[in-house]
Amino acid sequence: xxxxxxQEVQAxxxxxxxxxxxxxxxxxxxxxxxxxxxxxxxLERVAQTVDELLLLAPEVEPPSGFETRVLESLIEKRSRxxxxxxxxxxxxxxxxxxxxxxAGFGLSRWSGSSDRVLADEYQRTLDVADGxxxxxxxxxxxxxxxxxxxxxxxxxYDGSPSWVFMTVSGVPSNRYxxxxxADDGATWNIGICRVRDGYQSWxxxxxxxxxxxxxLEMRSGGGAAFTAEF
Amino acid sequence: MGQLSDEALxxxxxxxxxxxxxxxxxxxxxxxxxxxxxxxxxxxxxxxxAQEAFVKAWRHASAYDPRRGRVSTWLLMITRNTAVDxxxxxxxxxxxxxxxxxxLSPGSEPPVSDDRETILxxxxxxxxxxxxxxxxxxxxxxxxxxxxxxxxxxxxxxxTVKSRVRRGLRRLSERLGVRDD
Numbered sequence: 381x382x383x384x385x386x387q388e389v390q391a392x393x394x395x396x397x398x399x400x401x402x403x404x405x406x407x408x409x410x411x412x413x414x415x416x417x418x419x420x421x422x423l424e425r426v427a428q429t430v431d432e433l434l435l436l437a438p439e440v441e442p443p444s445g446f447e448t449r450v451l452e453s454l455i456e457k458r459s460r461x462x463x464x465x466x467x468x469x470x471x472x473x474x475x476x477x478x479x480x481x482x483a484g485f486g487l488s489r490w491s492g493s494s495d496r497v498l499a500d501e502y503q504r505t506l507d508v509a510d511g512x513x514x515x516x517x518x519x520x521x522x523x524x525x526x527x528x529x530x531x532x533x534x535x536x537y538d539g540s541p542s543w544v545f546m547t548v549s550g551v552p553s554n555r556y557x558x559x560x561x562a563d564d565g566a567t568w569n570i571g572i573c574r575v576r577d578g579y580q581s582w583x584x585x586x587x588x589x590x591x592x593x594x595x596l597e598m599r600s601g602g603g604a605a606f607t608a609e610f
Numbered sequence: 611m612g613q614l615s616d617e618a619l620x621x622x623x624x625x626x627x628x629x630x631x632x633x634x635x636x637x638x639x640x641x642x643x644x645x646x647x648x649x650x651x652x653x654x655x656x657x658x659x660a661q662e663a664f665v666k667a668w669r670h671a672s673a674y675d676p677r678r679g680r681v682s683t684w685l686l687m688i689t690r691n692t693a694v695d696x697x698x699x700x701x702x703x704x705x706x707x708x709x710x711x712x713x714l715s716p717g718s719e720p721p722v723s724d725d726r727e728t729i730l731x732x733x734x735x736x737x738x739x740x741x742x743x744x745x746x747x748x749x750x751x752x753x754x755x756x757x758x759x760x761x762x763x764x765x766x767x768x769x770t771v772k773s774r775v776r777r778g779l780r781r782l783s784e785r786l787g788v789r790d791d
Contacts, residue, residue, distance in 0.1 A: 394747075394775045399691055400754045424678075429783045431679055433751045434645060434686035435725050436714040436732055442643035442657055447635045450664045454623075454631055457665060520666075522673045528666055528688040530695050609669055 385412055389419050397427040399521075399529035403550035407578030410552040414602050511539030513591065517608040519548060519598070534608035538590035544570060545583030546598070546608075551575050554600040558582070562592040573598060616681035617674075624671030635664055641682065642689050648713055649693035649752055651704030659696055663689040682725055694754030703753055707745040710752055711736075728786070735785035743778030746771050 389409045395401035396409055413419045506514065519532040532548035544560070556573045573582040598606040614622070614630070619637065622630025642663050647656035666688050674684055697703060705713075715736060720729040736744060746764070749755045757775065761768040 391769075391772045391776065394750060394772070394779055395756060398750055398754065400694070400750065400756050402756060402758070425783055426779055428679060429779055429786060430751050431683040431687050432728055432732060432786060433747070433782075434683065434690055435641075435729050436736070437641070437645035437648040437686070437752070438713055439640040439721055440644035440647050441640050442660060443653070446639055446643065446657060446660070447632065450635050450639075450661050451628065451631055453661055453665055454668055455628075457668070458626060522670060527673055527684075528670060528691045530691075 383416075386416060386419055389413060389416070390422055393419070393423050393426050394430070396423055397430050401550070403578040405578075406550045407552045407575070410604075411554070414552065414604075506539065509537070509539040509541070511537055513538040515590075515610050517596070517610050519546065519596075519606050519608040522605045522607050523603070531606050534596050534610075536590050536593065536596075536610060541585040542588065542590050543583060543585045544596065545581070546573065546596070547581045548573070548575060548598070548606070549579050551578060551580070551606065552600070552604055553577060554602065554604065556598045556600050556604075556606075558596065558598050560586070560588055560590075560593050561595050561597060562589070563594045564592070566592075617676055620667070620671050620674060620681055623668055631668070638664075638682065638685055642685060645686055645689045646693050648705075648710070649690065650696055655696060655700075656693075659693045660689065663692050666692065680724070682723075690752065690754070697753060703755075705753070707749050710748045711744060714748065714752075731786060732782070735782050738785075739778050739781060743774045743781075746775050747778045747782075750775060 389412050392401055392405055392409050396406060396413075401409065413423055502514070506512065514535070514537050516533060516535045518530055519534050521527055521529045521531050531551050532546060535545045537543050537545075544558075546558070553576050554574075556575060557569060558571050558573050559567050559569045561567050568586070568588045570586050570588070571582075571584045573580060593610055595610060596608040614633070616634075616637070619630045619634040623634050639660065643656060643660040646659035646663070647653060650656050650659055663685065667685050670688070674681065678684075715733055720726050720733075739747070746757070746760045749760050749763075750757070755763075757768050757771040761771045764771070
């Protein structure tokens with residue numbers, strides 16, 4: 381390890397393995413690691429050690445009914461078609477909760493009447509461009525030692541026009557093919573997102589049936605992959 | 611079904627096998643919820659985190675690679691990432707390094723599981739680490755704090771935190787027999 385860049389990157393490896401490295405440093409280091417066997421090996425070794433540390437957390441039985449709630453949640457996620465047919469008010473309520481979070485309010489602050497106000501506002505937002513839905517999802521890493529870590533957010537507006545917008549952070553600088561994948565596996569390549577210095581905001585209008593989209597994928601030629609499940 | 615391997619249950623859950631999913635959740639729920647509670651400190655929030663971790667495991671089951679580690683560590687890593695996202699969002703850190711260290715090194719024996727020997731080795735190895743290395747390692751591993759955040763909290767240079775963490779992790783790796791492939 382005589383390369384000074386290796387020394388810089390290896391100082392960051394514990395934070396990389398834990399997915400807490402600051403965005404710009406993380407992106408730059410991961411770009412280096414993609415082409416450096418020595419640093420990649422070090423990252424894998426450290427990742428294995430820090431993963432094992434998590435085994436030390438004490439076991440605690442969750443509250444009664446937890447298993448049932450998880451299974452119901454899995455069934456609900458699988459039943460995408462029926463989920464999409466839920467009444468707009470239900471969608472708006474979720475949107476209200478998301479907005480409550482963004483605004484920094486506690487959920488307890490939201491009463492039923494607030495939800496209805498937000499539902500009305502949501503309906504008006506959709507009406508502006510003949511929209512039928514506005515959805516948002518976390519963009520997460522799907523491979524490597526940081527799988528599951530947050531990498532930004534993706535948004536879809538199903539209207540006239542329909543569009544997709546993403547914000548990414550802490551992602552290695554590269555060209556990423558962005559595509560949408562439908563419930564039945566059909567795919568649409570919707571463009572190239574060029575990430576520089578770890579950050580990017582990117583969007584495009586699309587002519588795709590967004591109500592059938594299961595997830596968005598972002599992949600580089602080098603294999604780095606990210607996904608947002610809608 | 612209860613005798614199936616963790617990998618087989620995960621694959622079954624990913625394929626929509628409800629019985630496999632049920633056994634998988636029962637097998638890991640105490641560990642997943644326990645880790646979530648250790649990180650976020652609030653039972654209701656920990657339950658949401660644990661539930662989300664199982665959903666993510668189901669979604670990303672195809673990305674699980676047995677060559678990179680056991681299902682248990684993979685699932686706990688997902689749980690930790692989910693919990694840390696919540697901490698960062700809430701901007702609340704309900705526990706400190708001393709409390710964490712006490713939680714991770716209880717006097718009681720670990721439960722019988724495939725990970726029991728690893729847990730015993732880890733406890734022993736952690737007990738041998740100097741406090742200056744142990745504290746930043748647990749803050750980084752469980753609460754997702756960056757070296758810069760730990761440096762601010764402990765009022766030491768960032769470089770010092772990074773080198774302490776690296777030295778401590780190297781000792782742990784050696785103790786656990788983790789080698790470069």
